[in-house]
Amino acid sequence: MRFLADVEQPTVAVVGLGYVGSCVAGALADRGAHVIGIDKDATRVAELAAGHVRVNEPGLSELMARCSGGPQLRVTDExxxxxxxxxxxxTVGTPACDDGALxxxxxxxxxxxxxRHLRRGQLVIAKSTVPPGTTRDLVVPLLESGGLRxxxxxxxxxxxxxxxxxxxxRELATFPMVVGGICPDSSRAAQDFWQRGLGVEVRVVESVEAAEIVKLVNNWWIDHNIALANEVGKFCTAFEVDSLQxxxxxxTIHRGNGPVNxxxxxxxxxxxxxxxxxxMVQRAARDRDVALHTVTTAREVNDSMPHYTAELVLGDLRGRGRELEESAVAVLGLAYKNNTGDLRETPTLPMVDQLRRAGVSVTVHDPLADPGEIASKFDTTPCASAYDAAAGVDCVAVLAWHQVMTExxxxxxxxxVNEECLLLDGRAYFDGDTIAELENRGFRYRGVGR
Ligand SMILES: NC(=O)c1ccc[n+]([C@@H]2O[C@H](COP(=O)([O-])OP(=O)(O)OC[C@H]3O[C@@H](n4cnc5c(N)ncnc54)[C@H](O)[C@@H]3O)[C@@H](O)[C@H]2O)c1
Incomplete structure (x- = not known):
């Protein structure tokens, strides 16, 4: 059967309206597709129907406010x-168990x-990240439980x-989309859908498993590369060299098909x-008797960084002869990276915990994260402004530097802040001019790996 063969402008259902689902649904609606968002969380559905998006993603609120409730985008829990x-x-969530299994x-x-609800001729595209084999062994049999093949x-x-x-x-509008179908007609239909729906280049790979592995390799690479950068940072620090330089x-050189990055x-x-x-990679490899070493090493290095960063602050306080119990640190930026309010698995939390365990008082502020979520995760009421958080502290630790914070x-x-305050740069990557300005304002600057 040729799927979507006679469909001029397909109607798209997006199942799971979290971070990914709401961005994908919004991007497709914005380009003219009729989108039906489906989520089992009735509160989230009601919020989206009213044009309110929970996730703090640049441009998404405006886009949803434009599209929601109109013909372009409707949402339901049915x-x-x-x-x-x-x-x-x-696009539902796919967390991993403690042993890495899905x-x-x-x-x-x-x-x-x-x-139970699909009909003949439809195309289902799974986007949630999964171990190889999940689409064929889990998704397909469940879709077929209603009688369709x-x-x-x-x-x-x-x-x-x-x-x-x-x-x-921006990435949804520009990144190539990877497609692996369970049969050539599925691949062809999915390729056509993405080309028309998002206007992006499509890379068709040989199987669903290949497409599943592509995603895992992308994140395996990022985690591994950051681990390298973190160790380069530690190494350079030992020689009093700025690792960013x-x-x-x-x-600046090329290797293989692209620049060293x-x-x-x-x-x-x-x-x-x-x-x-x-x-998930590690577990799937183990299930096939393949021994991988890079995953555990990278995870260990990256998991060590909150501790390393906290020690930079504690070492500075001790070095100045400060009693830790009488010292205060303001943490600005709590999200797990710049320009998001997402606090899931944020490394700033273990960093803050370690400062507190050492006896230091910590104030916190993040302009993008939800104040209620900050309060429950960090066990303190967030300060309304960076200036409130910084009042009378011995160190300002910038752990995420959102665009709005550049003001x-x-x-x-x-x-x-107190005299001789340390400005600890955990992710702002301030340039030379900004560092000079901070020093002019009385701060002492130190960065992770700098
Ligand atoms: N967040 C990211 O940056 C990102 C990036 C790329 C890929 N991914 C992957 O995309 C997937 C989704 O991630 P996310 O961050 O959007 O997750 P999320 O937790 O933010 O959202 C999941 C959504 O699915 C809904 N849901 C759960 N079960 C459902 C069901 N049975 N029926 C309908 N709705 C259901 C939840 O209510 C929630 O709204 C995951 O596989 C993740 O690994 C995430």
């Missing part, structure tokens, strides 16, 4: 709406429900989602993906 779609995208509950429930009545493909929080909408110079050292790696996808007045910040 699966039966999936029958109206020509293409069904699955915690498949969200995916299994979604596919079983879809199995995948590859005959239903097209099925896997297209990994490779967007990055903070630049999701070294990395920037090292990145060592990433940057920081307080650590967090978020819901990089902290679990490499473990900060270093003069006012400098007046709020």
């Amino acid at each position: 699966y039966r709406a999936a029958a109206e779609a020509d293409v069904v995208l699955v 915690a498949d509950e969200q995916l299994a429930v979604a596919c079983r429900e879809l199995g 995948c590859g005959e009545d239903l097209g099925v493909a896997f297209s990994p989602e490779r967007l990055s929080e903070g630049s999701a909408l 070294v990395i920037s110079a090292a990145n 060592v990433l940057l050292p920081s307080v650590g790696v967090g978020g819901s993906c990089l902290t679990k996808d490499p473990w 900060l007045d270093f003069g006012e910040l400098g007046r709020a």
